[in-house]
Amino acid sequence: MKGRVVHLFLAAALLFLGHAATAQHQPLDPQKFNAKLLEKLILQRIDSLRKAHKKPAFAQDAILQKAAADHATFLAKKGELTHFQEKGKRYNPQDRVLFYGGKGYYAGENAAEHPVQVLLHKLPGQRFDRVKTYQQSAELFVLQWATSKPHMENLMRTEYALTGLAVSLDKKSGRIYAVQVFSPRPEAQ
Numbered sequence: 001m002k003g004r005v006v007h008l009f010l011a012a013a014l015l016f017l018g019h020a021a022t023a024q025h026q027p028l029d030p031q032k033f034n035a036k037l038l039e040k041l042i043l044q045r046i047d048s049l050r051k052a053h054k055k056p057a058f059a060q061d062a063i064l065q066k067a068a069a070d071h072a073t074f075l076a077k078k079g080e081l082t083h084f085q086e087k088g089k090r091y092n093p094q095d096r097v098l099f100y101g102g103k104g105y106y107a108g109e110n111a112a113e114h115p116v117q118v119l120l121h122k123l124p125g126q127r128f129d130r131v132k133t134y135q136q137s138a139e140l141f142v143l144q145w146a147t148s149k150p151h152m153e154n155l156m157r158t159e160y161a162l163t164g165l166a167v168s169l170d171k172k173s174g175r176i177y178a179v180q181v182f183s184p185r186p187e188a189q
Helices: 002-023 035-052 062-078 092-098 134-146 149-154
Strands: 108-115 162-170 175-183
Touching: 035 134, 035 149, 035 162, 035 175, 062 108, 062 162, 062 175, 092 149, 092 175, 108 134, 108 149, 134 149, 134 175
Parallel strands: none
Antiparallel strands: 108 175, 162 175
16 A cells, blocks of 8 residues: 555656656747746746856845836836836836835846747857747756846855746737846845
């Protein structure tokens, strides 16, 4: 009986791992957009990039996640890439973090966008012409940030220990927006 339970457990684990491995390669269908999967894949690639540069992985932070989700949703609705919203309580990255309760935080932000299933301009080292899978989308977001000096500086900044990352899809234009917010650990209040 014990051996059968172990075999069932192993079979279930292999099935789950097989599904997880294929999920990242599944077609990125704008009608069935899986934001959580894309966010997970982007964060995995960022953690790998930081590890390659001998930096620790970012810790996930709920306040920074809310600020990132707020801005990613704003960008998808506006259809424009910017770090700023209309004047008000959520105008810039620091304002958004404060709006969600981030007292003592010091915010930085990366934002990027790309189309889905649309021919992309070739970039040096780019391995695909069209973003067709979640994996390709994650790779492209990290490539955009890693090949931009100020964005890469945010990714590698030693004092940034916390992060929140969110993506949002503009279904009308077929563009995905990604926002990553960073902060050192909050200062004691």
